[in-house]
Amino acid sequence: MMRFDPFRDIEELTQRMDRAFGQGNGTARLSPPVDVHEDESGLELTLDLPGVQPQDIQIEAESQTLTVQAERKYDRSEGRTAHRVERAYGTLIRTFSVPPKYDLGKVEANFDHGTLTLRVPRSEAAQKRSISVRSGGQDTGSRTLDAGKSSGTQDSKDKDGKKVNQ
Known part of the structure; x- marks a missing residue:
């Protein structure tokens, strides 16, 4: 079970506003959808990151906070006219507060067909x-x-x- 994070609602509101209006530099901050599951071995977080290359994903774990950031780039080729651009491009970011019973030093990440799966094992003390x-x-x-x-x-x-x- 995830702990209550009072700043999560503010972050989600900011991300919705960025998505609706975009940021001043033309790229939006997006919040990719996530599934969070827990079992005896730990947490599993699954994020959808379609159109993202593995080298464009950054994962940081610090002070019981896990942050996933990725960049979905828009190919603006010269001589090509865009009549409609509906897919989201820009920075995708999600931050998670992880309870201390999980070991952020042993996070495993797997990226396959646009889906990033993170496994966060329980700490030795919580086994x-x-x-x-x-x-x-x-x-x-x-x-x-x-x-x-x-x-x-x-x-x-x-x-x-x-x-x-x-």
Whole structure:
């Protein structure tokens, strides 16, 4: 789950205004559509970047922020008249606030047929671990504790994967 980012609405509004009116230099800032999924291994972000070349994509990760920027260039050839230009050209940019339970130092990026897929793994500290519980010197079985939850009630599972109430 993504944390609330109070500046996201402002950024999206700015991007919509740029798209509607363009920037003063003739290129617009565009916000590509994105799908964000989460599973046990981490986050997966999938962005549509049609018409973008891989060398025109920049990905930066810093201070729990992941930024994707790409350039979709318009080919303005001499001797050619444009009667209609409806496709968007310019800078495509998206910024994501990523919770600290994910490791931005290990982001993987794959670009295929205009789709950029980013995988952000969970940090080592947020991984589930099996912990053996001993009673009177004997092993009573292992339980899996979710390290990503805050202190208090935690879900745990026994060695057969059944949920154990604590």
